[in-house]
Amino acid sequence: MSSVRRRRLTAVSLTAVAGLTLTACGTSFGAQTNQVYQPAVGANERGEVESHNTLLVGNRDGSATLSAGVVSNLDTDQTLTKVTVVDEDGKTLTVKAPKAPLTLASRAFTTLGGTTPDSVFVVTSGAVPGDYVTVTYTFSDSAEVEIDAPVVARADHAGEYEDVAGGDGLVPAAVSGSESSTETETE
Incomplete structure (x- = not known):
């Protein structure tokens, strides 16, 4: 396998892993999509x-x-x-x-x-x-x-x-x- 092809494959893999990791940070256990959310004072x-x-x-x-x-x-x-x-x-x-x-x-x-x-x-x-x-x-x-x-x-x-x-x-x-x-x- 050529070094250019290997670098491209590594870059694509790192981008995919980083994307999945960063999107997981925003969901946590208390994500508002899982709970009733009350934004008002009452x-x-x-x-x-x-x-x-x-x-x-x-x-x-x-x-x-x-x-x-x-x-x-x-x-x-x-x-x-x-x-x-x-x-x-x-x-x-x-x-x-x-x-x-x-x-x-x-x-x-x-x-x-x-x-x-x-x-x-x-x-x-x-x-x-x-x-x-x-x-x-x-x-x-x-x-x-x-x-x-x-x-x-x-x-x-x-x-x-x-x-x-x-x-x-x-x-x-x-x-x-x-x-x-x-x-x-x-x-």
Whole structure:
């Protein structure tokens, strides 16, 4: 075998080995193609009823607005009858809810905490930015959904939460359901 041919064969072999070695470095055991990846601040819960990017956004008056995207994967519409929020110490916080129960259309995305007052749930006090709280959704015909969600300060994320109700420091007038120190049901 000639020396030119031998050098070419060696170069091709080294290139192939280097390529395989370098591509293996990027995959490791925690490659995101093998795991569910959550790039956003909020938490996700998947099941019959899913809650996406769930978090509480702190308002200037000390309250916090629940912000989430909820999807019912069931064949029938669901009614969100109650939202309960518990802090890290196990204390149930007061939640002001819309006057009427919120209907979730089957297989449709519903935004909580947006510009529609019928979907705004506000924790009146006790949700401290930087902490986590446990949010529990109760539905008419589905199991409860429980999710640990962060509380974020609106001021720390200027512009990011502009569309979340309560940014002006005021709770929308339509969110005036009865207050309770344990849990609030919509009527």
